[in-house]
Amino acid sequence: MPGPSPLLCADIGNSRTTLGLLVDGEVTHHWRVATDERRTVDEWAVLIRGLLVPTGAADDLRGLAVCSTVPAVLHEWRQMMVDYHPDIPHVVV
Numbered sequence: 776m777p778g779p780s781p782l783l784c785a786d787i788g789n790s791r792t793t794l795g796l797l798v799d800g801e802v803t804h805h806w807r808v809a810t811d812e813r814r815t816v817d818e819w820a821v822l823i824r825g826l827l828v829p830t831g832a833a834d835d836l837r838g839l840a841v842c843s844t845v846p847a848v849l850h851e852w853r854q855m856m857v858d859y860h861p862d863i864p865h866v867v868v
Contacts, residue, residue: 780837783827787843787852794823796832804830812847819851820859839865 779799786793787810796804806826827833839856843849849867856865
């Protein structure tokens with residue numbers, strides 16, 4: 776993706792996870808996926824990569840921001856960020 780690097784934001788709710796790709800403060804892409812407490816670190820990583828590849832942002836993220844009401848899923852996301860995106864700054868709100 777040419778230009779500024781995007782920020783991936785995720786709002787993990789009980790039934791849906793809403794993801795948005797922000798560039799210069801504007802949402803350029805957004806998705807809703809089912810929140811499944813059984814989904815593993817690897818499954819989250821594959822799902823997110825699959826969403827990002829068509830946007831051109833898969834290898835160009837500048838950061839990740841996550842908020843969650845589901846502790847089990849947040850645990851998987853924290854580990855996914857460490858395992859799959861160790862060089863990208865992230866914040867959990």
